[in-house]
Amino acid sequence: MSSKKPGERQVLESIYTMIALVFVLVTCVELCDAATVVDVYRLIQYDISGVPFGSRFATLNHHAGSLHFASGVDLSRTVVIIPVRELNITFVKEYFAQRKPLGGLLFLLPQMFNFENRDVVSGSEDEIHEKELIKTVLVELERLLIHASIPYPVYFAFEDDDIDAVLADVKRSDASGQPATATTGGYKLVVSAPEPKKIVSPTITNIQGWLPGLKADGDPNQLPTIAIVASYDTFGTTPALSVGSDSNGSGVVALLEIARLFSLLYSNPKTRGRYNLLFGLTSGGPYNYNGTHKWLRSFDQRLRESIDYAICLNSVGSWDNELWIHVSKPPENAFIKQIFEGFSSVAEELGIEVGLKHKKINISNPRVAWEHEQFSKLRVTAATLSELSAAPELFESTGGLSDSRHFVNETAIVRSIKLVAESIARHIYGHQGKNVQIFADDTSLAVNAPYIISWLDLLSQTPRVAPFLSKNDPFVVALKKELEDHTYEVHMQHEVLDGMFTLYDSTKAKLNIYQVASVTFDLLLLLVLGSYLIILFTFLVITTRGLDDLISLFRRPPSRKVKTA
Amino acid sequence: MTLFHFFNCAILTFGPHAVYYSATPLSEYDTLGTSVKAALVYLGTALVKLVCLATFLNVSENDSFDPYQELLKALIGFIDVAGLYFALTQLTHRNISQNHKFQAVGLGWAFADSVLHRLAPLWVGARGLEFTWDFILQGLEANANLVLSISLAALGSLMWLRKNKPKTLIPIIYACAGIVATMPSITSYLRRGLGWHFPKVVGFELFTSLVTAFISWQLFSACQRPSS
Structure with missing residues (x-):
């Protein structure tokens, strides 16, 4: 017995070192497994003679919501996604005027404003008309945003298939009034950006x-x-x-x-x-x-x-x-x-x-x-x-x-x-x-x-x-x-640049959109798994050792300990 | 919350192994050493397999199903059987019954497989914010794999360790062992050749594992009868 122990210890030690190696490797792996990663552009943040304007925050970590929420819902932990195409400027005005708390705002711009993607060709009359319409809305929105001081992050992104799918999902679950779960499509929007810093002597x-x-x-x-x-x-x-x-x-x-x-x-x-x-x-x-x-x-x-x-x-x-x-x-x-x-x-x-x-x-x-x-x-x-x-x-x-x-x-x-x-x-x-x-x-x-x-x-x-x-x-x-x-x-x-104007950095960021499960789902899963393991245990005990053994397990736990010791 | 999810998935992936060990007589006869040795043999086998795969297989850019390559892969997969043979017959065990030996070896084998193939993806993936069913399915797959490994070990012990078995059953045992040993190739074919989705594949694996468990149990008890 004693001659065997060192061998076993060696085996265990080698296992430990291997496990440690695995963990070291794992920590090196970048955790980037989001459903969607989107480039987002932050609303400007600036001071005029020390008076703050623009969006004052950069980090975002909240659930996604749409404009289709029930009235009176607390939105202070929700990022509201608003496509500019269907923007209701009075809603935004009202929110700014009443200084209601929001988790954040994400505006979706039509692709044609994306200067990196220039193959959007406009042809028909309708498109031109639509362009003009969007432009007037944007001008109004810009005027509103630029002169407001907003105590939450505001981002802009371009519409694409991924984000449209997310928005459709969010709208559906908002319309049905159900809380976000894994199956009904809860999304979390995460932007991990450092605290915006002043640009020193631009x-x-x-x-x-x-x-x-x-x-x-x-x-x-x-x-x-x-x-x-x-x-x-x-x-x-x-x-x-x-x-x-x-x-x-x-x-x-x-x-x-x-x-x-x-x-x-x-x-x-x-x-x-x-x-x-x-x-x-x-x-x-x-x-x-x-x-x-x-x-x-x-x-x-x-x-x-x-x-x-x-x-x-x-x-x-x-x-x-x-x-x-x-x-x-x-x-x-x-x-x-x-x-x-x-x-x-x-x-x-x-x-x-x-x-x-x-x-x-x-x-x-x-x-x-x-x-x-x-x-x-x-x-x-x-x-x-x-x-x-x-x-x-x-x-x-x-x-x-x-x-x-x-x-x-x-x-x-x-x-x-x-x-x-x-x-x-x-x-x-x-x-x-x-x-x-x-x-x-x-x-x-x-x-x-x-x-x-x-x-x-x-x-x-x-x-x-x-x-x-x-x-x-x-x-x-x-x-x-x-x-x-x-x-x-x-x-x-x-x-x-003269000192009256101060601008802050972090104008661009990456938005990670995660589909998340709610805590209740995880709790439920734990319950299911626990009962599965218990059933498996009793099944195995009954089939291999018999029912009496199982009952004795619960009846005399101390005696078992003595036995194994 | 995400750590919670990782915890859940880890329970599903590794829990059954622990439960199996503690619920069956394996724990009473202290067969942990056997299991650990089997796990080490598995590690060695996996290494040999990797070397073989790297040597004989050419990397295909697309994820299509190439019959010749898959056949080669299946052949290389039989290295597993060789490893299992080594674990069952060549390793010096303490004097434990054949009954417990194959269970311990199968358990160690399956556990090593789970650790090697599933722990790292689980750690990286399930801790992220993103929710997918993948890791829960992967846990279920680990369960199916446990059952399959023990079945294979049972069949292996019938083939190599038991001397006096009914002659009529021998071909059936060999056929079953062959099928179980080619299981990874079959699932790979289903996934890539037929384009089955992960949930369907896992369902198939669970089903086949239960069937093989049942068959090997029947065979085992059939072989047990004349000797007892």
């Missing part, structure tokens, strides 16, 4: 490039400058989806194309104008044009004074026949008059209506609605060309969720480019009022539509919320390279 990057004009020999005076400016960053309810095709992707595209056209003209000394052209891609647009402000501040006084006028391009991609020139000096001002007349004469030839809008600057108000107002504050004549007829509110028309490629019309951009380029060229070459088409179609100076489309597509796939763009973000570098191709002395200016 940088904004301005890019500028020059096309120097031809100086006459011995002319001591500095050449006048015309500046063409567009802000390229965006801001929206979901930073990871704010691509801003129209605001202000269209402006950036127009600026690049204008730079290309004038670089062709300026490459030949014969057609080189007596104006310097300054191209500026500014950042920080949604934050009261903070980047433009810093950019202008960095100029020296002489340069600033040399600017004849500046044209800011803002949202020029989805208009039918009417554009607006926004100015902050009264229309009677001679310079404004000159710009407006130049534009309207070209517009007339192109069959575009151009209107002039005057909005005074309120110095005491920190809100800067238009980019040209930053110029005007420094007494530089400037105007903004835009399809918007009125100044947008803070964080409106800044390239949010609804501003997708589907709503931007390339021909509108082409026409805007023609208008701006032609007007500026006539100003430079002194052709005001004459009917000379410099950038006529089918010439080497024609507007290049494929170039515009390719840049527009790229912009429509690149979320550009400035604080989330690093200093040397590939996109910013690409913009700089493109500008370098057309202009000279291109340089990037890195600035820190």
Whole structure:
């Protein structure tokens, strides 16, 4: 007996080490066995001067619910899934107004807003109509979400088959009013994200490039400058989806194309104008044009004074026949008059209506609605060309969720480019009022539509919320390279966004959808298993040892112990 | 809650083995050593099987049913029988009756199989939030496997250990043993060749295990009669 013991112990020890090995292996295995994993995009979280806005949380771990719940149900531990297609905006408004607790919100966006998946082609009238309908709903939703402070996580996801199936299941069980169990389809939505952190001293990057004009020999005076400016960053309810095709992707595209056209003209000394052209891609647009402000501040006084006028391009991609020139000096001002007349004469030839809008600057108000107002504050004549007829509110028309490629019309951009380029060229070459088409179609100076489309597509796939763009973000570098191709002395200016706005990170996450069993189901299962084992035990005892043995087991347990000991 | 589910599934998977050991006379005769040895033999057999599978089988990309490969797999599956033979005949046991010996060996065999094939998936899968019936079915499969292993061990002990058995029963014993030994191949065929779903396969396994248990019990008692 004693000789056998060490052997047995060895056997046991080897088993233990093997078990330990198995466990070590098992812990290495990533626990990722969810029914569905979906990319989700978090609602923006930001502070303005310390006042919180947006969704304040990121982690989610609650059961899924739909809008088909019985009234009066406590939803504080439920994630309500709302497809934007059937969104009831009054419900959301009511919930925000009454500050009712929710476990979370998950909005489902139609696939067409997914810029990564661009093969959704719209054809029929109905689809176009539906698109417009969804857009208006989205715009309203965005306005609601962005100015609210929401004490629970809010996420956006794209509709797909998996999540639709889950939603259908959830709706069914909500409609029947049964609690979630394994068989009736209880789902748990889990997002494990770290606590959102403030983005410390976010940088904004301005890019500028020059096309120097031809100086006459011995002319001591500095050449006048015309500046063409567009802000390229965006801001929206979901930073990871704010691509801003129209605001202000269209402006950036127009600026690049204008730079290309004038670089062709300026490459030949014969057609080189007596104006310097300054191209500026500014950042920080949604934050009261903070980047433009810093950019202008960095100029020296002489340069600033040399600017004849500046044209800011803002949202020029989805208009039918009417554009607006926004100015902050009264229309009677001679310079404004000159710009407006130049534009309207070209517009007339192109069959575009151009209107002039005057909005005074309120110095005491920190809100800067238009980019040209930053110029005007420094007494530089400037105007903004835009399809918007009125100044947008803070964080409106800044390239949010609804501003997708589907709503931007390339021909509108082409026409805007023609208008701006032609007007500026006539100003430079002194052709005001004459009917000379410099950038006529089918010439080497024609507007290049494929170039515009390719840049527009790229912009429509690149979320550009400035604080989330690093200093040397590939996109910013690409913009700089493109500008370098057309202009000279291109340089990037890195600035820190002013402290009034604070954004928080964790804009993207993975949502795990688990089908879960309720605790009662597990308890029931335990009961069933327990009774199964007991029945098995009694059956085995009766068949192998007889009924008497079984009874004796219960009658004299101590004697058995003595026996085995 | 999820740990709870894991616990439930573990009870279903490994509980019957413990219950079998404690309910039958195996516990009274302290045959744990035999079972552990059988389990070790199973481990060795599994290793040999793995090497054979890796050597002779080519990996198919698609999950289709290839008859030739399956035949090869079934042949390799007979290594199990060899392992069982070794466990039943070659291992030096303490002086326990044949009755208990085959039960102990079958139990150890089935337990090792469950631990090797089901513990790790259970630990990884059943603790997750996601609920599936798979692990409960897998537990039921473990039960069927226990019954099958003990049946096979019983038939094996009839074949190799019992000398004076009725001549008429010998072919039946061999046929039954053959069928039981090819059981894994049969279920694999059902699953992949016919495309049966997991619940159906488990149901089939439970049914066949009960049938084979009944048959082998009858055979065993039939062989017992003349000697006693």
